[in-house]
Structure formats: C-alpha cells, structure tokens
Amino acid sequence: MKKLFAVIGDPIAHSMSPVMHNDLFAIYQINATYLPFRVKADDLEDAVKGLRALGIGGFNVTVPHKQRIIPYLDEVDELAQAIGAVNTVVNANGKLIGYNTDGPGFLTGLASIFPTVEGKKILIIGAGGAARAIYFTLAKEKPCAIDITNRTVDKAKDLIEACPYTTKSNAYSLIEADTLIREYDLIVQTTSIGMAPHDVEQPLKFTALKDGTTVCDIIYNPLKTTFLERAQTHGATIQNGIDMFVYQGALAFEKWTGIAPDVNRMRENVLKQLGGTTC
Numbered sequence: 555m556k557k558l559f560a561v562i563g564d565p566i567a568h569s570m571s572p573v574m575h576n577d578l579f580a581i582y583q584i585n586a587t588y589l590p591f592r593v594k595a596d597d598l599e600d601a602v603k604g605l606r607a608l609g610i611g612g613f614n615v616t617v618p619h620k621q622r623i624i625p626y627l628d629e630v631d632e633l634a635q636a637i638g639a640v641n642t643v644v645n646a647n648g649k650l651i652g653y654n655t656d657g658p659g660f661l662t663g664l665a666s667i668f669p670t671v672e673g674k675k676i677l678i679i680g681a682g683g684a685a686r687a688i689y690f691t692l693a694k695e696k697p698c699a700i701d702i703t704n705r706t707v708d709k710a711k712d713l714i715e716a717c718p719y720t721t722k723s724n725a726y727s728l729i730e731a732d733t734l735i736r737e738y739d740l741i742v743q744t745t746s747i748g749m750a751p752h753d754v755e756q757p758l759k760f761t762a763l764k765d766g767t768t769v770c771d772i773i774y775n776p777l778k779t780t781f782l783e784r785a786q787t788h789g790a791t792i793q794n795g796i797d798m799f800v801y802q803g804a805l806a807f808e809k810w811t812g813i814a815p816d817v818n819r820m821r822e823n824v825l826k827q828l829g830g831t832t833c
C-alpha cells in the first residue's frame with residue numbers, strides 16, 4: 555500500500571517540499587506520496603489526530619505550527635525539545651516522534667564550505683525561530699564564541715539565556731555588531747531583511763571583514779541577497795539558504811526511509827522550482 559507523507563502549515567501553497575520529496579520517492583522506488591496540507595492554527599490538534607489515524611509515515615511541520623505541535627506528539631528528541639520547535643515528525647509504529655532538522659540541516663550544509671565550527675568565533679544576526687535552531691545546534695559544536703545581534707537586543711539576551719548548551723555569548727545591537735564585525739570567522743544572517751521584494755535592505759553596513767570569513771544568509775529568494783553580495787565584495791566565502799533548506803529535507807527523508815538522499819539532485823530540483831541559477 556502507498557505510504558502517505560505530508561507537510562502541514564499555513565500558508566502552504568508555495569512549499570517546495572512536495573516536489574523535492576516526491577522526486578526522491580520516485581528515484582529510490584519507494585511506494586509513497588508527499589502532500590501539502592493547509593492547516594489553520596485552531597485545527598492543529600485535529601490535524602495531528604487525523605494524520606495519526608491515517609497511519610501517516612511521517613510529516614514536516616512549518617510556520618505557524620513548529621512550536622505548538624509539541625504537546626500533540628508522543629516524544630520529542632533532545633535538540634528539538636531544547637529549541638522548542640519541531641519541523642519533522644516520524645511515525646515509529648504508531649508513536650509520533652518530533653525532531654528539528656533545521657539547525658542540523660544548516661550545520662550539514664555549512665560543512666562543504668566551513669568544515670568545523672570548533673574553536674571559531676561566530677556572529678548570528680537575528681533572534682527569531684531560525685536563529686534559535688541554528689544557535690542551539692552550533693552551540694553543541696564547541697565554538698570559541700557565538701554572539702547574537704538583533705534589532706531588539708533583549709530578544710538576543712533571552713535567546714542566550716535560554717540555550718542549554720554552554721557557550722560564550724554576548725548580545726549586541728546591530729550598530730555594535732557592525733563595529734565588531736572583523737572579529738568573526740562565520741556570520742549567519744537569519745532575519746527576513748533582504749528577502750524579496752525588499753531585496754535592497756540589509757541588516758549590517760560593514761565596510762570590511764576579517765580575511766577568510768564565511769558569510770551565510772538563510773534567505774534563498776533572492777539567491778544572492780544584498781548582504782551576501784556585499785560580503786562577497788569584501789572577500790567572504792558565501793552561502794545562501796538553499797543548502798539549509800535542502801539538508802533539512804535530506805535529514806527528514808533519511809529519518810523516514812533510512813536513505814541518505816542525493817542532495818545535489820535535491821538542490822537542482824529546488825533551484826528549478828525557484829527558476830534561478832546557483833549562487
């Protein structure tokens with residue numbers, strides 16, 4: 555019998571996950587299908603009950619349900635629990651187990667251009683849900699320090715206090731971070747600043763970077779934000795948000811099927827959906 559997989563969120567129409575996962579099911583000859591379901595916030599509990607009753611193989615969870623889904627699951631792994639958000643659910647013999655593959659997806663994607671975080675000085679821009687997943691994941695990798703800069707500095711402070719993994723961290727305003735920018739080996743932009751249609755906006759106005767700095771932006775539309783463009787002009791190695799998206803999907807697929815999928819094929823597939831070329 556065909557197995558069902560899904561993504562739930564609201565909005566969901568533009569999700570690129572169905573095409574990406576259905577292509578993988580086809581090439582690995584798995585008798586399964588992956589469907590998007592728009593689930594309104596008030597219907598989340600019923601939706602999870604329904605997916606459970608239908609014997610769903612597994613599903614992804616996206617905005618606005620990543621936090622609120624936790625009480626409806628049977629188990630949540632340690633990292634997802636710490637982050638307080640689940641983006642991937644596995645149905646293990648009737649038990650719904652929640653994971654967060656956003657942070658690990660970022661880290662795995664990063665490895666191709668930045669092999670180890672250990673001993674490195676990192677700056678995260680932003681203090682929302684994406685920043686939280688990335689910060690907690692990187693904090694486990696023995697960095698030298700991870701500082702957070704955010705428009706609302708108190709939110710950066712709260713994030714640092716909430717992190718269960720010991721790491722050296724300071725919270726900075728965007729203006730302060732600009733003055734310290736040459737200290738960092740890795741800079742990760744997690745805010746929505748610079749996302750289409752506001753392409754020209756950027757969070758920091760730096761005029762120089764340390765030699766060999768790597769700069770990531772989790773935005774993938776546009777493929778090269780003004781921020782990444784600027785970082786590249788100042789000599790940085792850059793990475794856009796495609797890798798994080800692809801690897802969060804690859805890690806979810808592996809949890810569901812035991813197969814580590816072809817990420818290059820996934821990347822091409824996502825780029826085709828975006829109608830763009832690689833960064």
Ligand code: ATR
Pocket residue numbers: 679680681682683684685704705706709744745746747
């Ligand atoms: P996500 O879950 O995608 O990370 P979020 O939780 O809404 O989204 O967080 C958005 C982040 O982008 C926050 O860090 C936010 O800053 P504030 O905490 O000060 O709100 C940041 N952000 C969004 N728009 C911004 C803007 N125009 N200028 C500066 N920061 C912005």
